[in-house]
Amino acid sequence: MKQSFAQRLRTRQQSCRSVLCVGLDPDPQRLPDVLRRTQPLAEALLTFNRAIIEATHASACAFKLNLAFFEALGREGWRVLEETLAALPEEVLVIADAKRGDIGNSARFYAASAFDHLGCDACTVAPYMGRDAVSPFLQYPGKAAFVLGRTSNPGAADFQDLDCEGEKLYLRVARYVAAWAADAPGEAGLVVGATDLAALRAIRATCPDLPFLIPGVGAQGGDARGVMEAAATAEGLVLVNSSRQILYASSGLDFAEAAAREAENLRGMLEAAR
């Protein structure tokens, strides 16, 4: 019997004592000079990703790969994506941050891309098109769809916070996603930003046992405690994502060491806040 995504995540979080997810958002304009000067862009990105993985994986329960940064380079970017995935250690969980949202065959092909072709453990999914956009990502035993709930950006307020027939849209989305996952072979989680603790609490109350992928925790750790208090429970796992703060901790020769230090700091801060 295949282990569930949640079981694997729990095991990994216990063994590495970390809820930190390292976000691989490799921005060509922010690569360390030493990498950019000596090789073609695609190779520089790959070297960077491998160095970051090597430096940070002991502090991370998971890695999240943001597909936008790879896709911008076309087929070369997809090669870098595939080779970056090959460099990830077996024991970390891997999330394709794709935010895909389409229906029917299109959704099935996107799910096949994330889970079959790329072999990721989870994928982020957009809810606007409704059940038929999410459901194809819930058909994979042992894999999870993290659906956008309440995101951390300013524009989240445009639609997600609207009062929709008695509840905020993000709560309606969270409630529906939990119901859809209850009937499916695969699992669901939710993307919930760290910037709105009230939303985080409300969604946790609505979905006590879904894992949350939480971007937006800052360097100061002030809100790390708030986030952990609001969202991390015995049943409800959290993955706290940090990308730029780790990746670009230094632009010098010591970029990998600096990333390792930053990841370990964040890991410790989050553990202390549990």
Add this chain to the structure above:
Amino acid sequence: MKQSFAQRLRTRQQSCRSVLCVGLDPDPQRLPDVLRRTQPLAEALLTFNRAIIEATHASACAFKLNLAFFEALGREGWRVLEETLAALPEEVLVIADAKRGDIGNSARFYAASAFDHLGCDACTVAPYMGRDAVSPFLQYPGKAAFVLGRTSNPGAADFQDLDCEGEKLYLRVARYVAAWAADAPGEAGLVVGATDLAALRAIRATCPDLPFLIPGVGAQGGDARGVMEAAATAEGLVLVNSSRQILYASSGLDFAEAAAREAENLRGMLEAAR
């Protein structure tokens, strides 16, 4: 001075007397046997796409490429995508059906992928994350972001039809998108399904001059007239998309001829309904 997307679309629609957009959703399982038996899958897909383009471009004002079908093959799929784009005649407009929706740098990279790297004229975009998810696609003069408004699938009712503080969510989205585009160097359009004529009319009333990309018109033509009456106006252009009905009109040796016939039939039916 660069022509606007809307001007180019209008010119093309007048010269080919067509509002038809051919959707390239190349499904490996539905390729004609003759193509699948004789070459590797990626080559078969490319041969298929080229044959469909050759057979249908005279009847089409635009082509829409559904990225899911390419992405499922990873880097090989992106090669097929890039080579398919190279096979499209200069005069047709090209839409990347990507339904991307992310923020900040991620959104900028997705926009760069669609507009700079792939060179498409328009891209479909998901609105759930709000203004910061849409705005990066509105920064390209002469290019357009088609934002999901009211889609044609059953799940559209889950969230899009909700009453949000006095208006349906899809109308709120349409209204905001029109306002965001008014301030931007690029242009916006909306994706509005053919299956709900009342929604189509309501969105046209709210956004009289945005182009609509309309999927879901059936073979019968019964609703072609309804769609054109509801959405096509002097200021408001429409693009009516058809994918499977054209691509898989025949699975035999005559697949390209059958696709040409089907595209020309649809073109004529839509012109008659204007």
